Amino acid sequence: MLGLQPNAWRYLHNGPLFKANIKAQLKDFKVVEKLTFEPNGEGEHDFLFIEKEGLNTAFVAEEMAKFAKLPLRNVSYAGRKDKFASTQQWFGVYFGKKERVDWDNFSLVGLQILKQTKNQRKLRLGTIKANAFEIRLRNISDLNETQLQQRLQDINRNGVPNYFGNQRFGERIKTDGSVELGGNLQLAEKLMQGEAIRNRNKRSMAISALRSWLFNYFVSERLQNAGFKVLSGDVFILKGSNSFFVHELIGTSSQQQAQNEQLIKRLSERDVLFSGPMWGEGKLDSTSAALEREQQISATFPDICEHLASLGLKQQRRPAFIFPENLAYEIEDNDLILRFSLPSGSFATSVLREIVDIDVGIAPPKV
Template sequence: MLNLQVDPWTHLHGGALFNATIKTQLSDFKVFETLSFEPNSSGEHTLIHIEKTGLNTAFVAEALAKFGKLPLRNVSYAGRKDKYAITSQWFGIYHGGKAKTDWLTFEMPGVRIIETVQNERKLRTGAIKSNKFEIVMRDIDTLDQAALLSRIEAIKVRGVPNYYGNQRFGELIKSDGSVILGGNLQLAEKLVNGEEIRNRNKRSMAISALRSWLFNHFVSNRISQLAYQALLDGDALSLSGSNSFFIHAQNDEALLAATTDRLKRGDVLVTAPLWGEGELDSQGQARTFEQSAADEYSQVCDTLVRLQLSQQRRPVLLFVEDFSVQISDNSAVLSFSLPSGCFATSVLREIANVKVGSHAHVITS
């Protein structure tokens, strides 16, 4: 019987330094979204920059559609943001020839309109350059300032494993702040066992959880089995900030030295597979290494192929930008920026074992 466990994955920096609590209050978790493009100030689409407090993204989108007397399909956003937090993000509104709404008059508890601007194109999912996080960790049990500062410096240099966060696998926060994990993975196990999930939303979450879990397995396996940033012949290396990749060849010493230097600078990144149909993009030694890890969970791989997902790649390591910390008594405020699609919890797990404050209820990715 397949049993997919949440977070059995290898740490890069030696595990947590202490226990702490996050999201004790709304202002303890802030996210600021930066788009991957500059709006051009003209067109049929209105982009609305919103600060929301204690609200999920979909709920705000529904309220905007209702206010503008528009179908919900006319409202888009680049990414979902945490509910139990203060977050700023952009929403896109397509008017479709209707008279433009004065969005600055929109009022909703927990929402503040920062600005509006016109754009020629729809705001699409994933159109995010980065997310900046400000996270307060409270109730730290054994705060060693020197150790914390040393860990942050190490993360700045070496990055963290680019794991999908536990939110992807389903989290229910109990009243005492403890976390029940893996609801989406339980659904994913049903897919692997050939059971049908009729609810489209639940099925989508199960597929996402299954593929993300397998990716985390590949990353954990690589970190535990190989030296940091070790290259294998045939590795698929991505260009930083790009979805394109090239195949590394070990047989050219000059090229190997140059590639190793580019790895150190962060110009290129080693990738691991997001499993699906077709052959692995890696070759040679790297393909053999990845296939061996895949064979450990052949049922999962077969299921993702059956679901007709395509082979893709994602970087093994996540490099954190603008990382800083403010320490006081038994708390610390972390500030850092991450590329789109990366998880703040993957940074936190390299520093602390965190539980969520008792006022938070459900965290969604």
């Protein structure tokens, strides 16, 4: 067994400033999803904007499919949302020629339908413009507001590592309310050893956790060895898209210097972003010095790389750093409330870890 751990990644901003509790109540962690488009109100797809607490996205999709008497594949969503939170997100349900159901009769503890409409096209994974977060941190110890303001300024300027959060790797509430992390990684290790996982959803989460863990490792090693230094052959993603290009230095030394200066300017304007590999079969997109660096890192975990490639996953790129937007705070008694927005696929906990050492304080489950 590899014994993969979910949260051993390096910091960009010298570690957290203070300690606090998170998720003492589900409403302490709020997320509102914003799509890249507006449903047009017509078509064969029911679109439901829901608010859920204590429910994971996949379970809600399963319950919607059961209620509508449709195959699970007919229910879609733009992205998964944290189970241990109060989240607002869209679901799409495709009926085609089948008779529609009355969603006013759909009942699920912890869920409320906020809006119903229709759309002509399916709600596809990834069609999220941003997620807006409001997070309340409780029982703060040793908060220095001057230091907090400086840290937020640093984050505004330099961003944070775009790590996948612990939710991706699995969170399980024990009977005493404590949280055990890494369940999906444990499943992934069993999968690598040849153990079959029959539940398609669990298998998917295990594979996703393994691939995400390896990406985090790449980013953490980048912080340690190269940071924001531009390497020849680095792969840069155009902000707000999946398009990327390779920064291959060519020509004379003065020409290469000009190329670097132009790229650094684009980085400062956040027009382009450093990237790291999401592992799969095929060649890495990086070249030259950057390729050599990524090959050295991947050689640390050949079994993981080989397994991910064997699953038919393709080499992809993901931004290595992200920049929260509209980052603001409010102090209320001994609580700190943080508000910010992140692009689709990024985790609020990756912002929080650069500010606060958080202790998950979820209430014990009812028995």
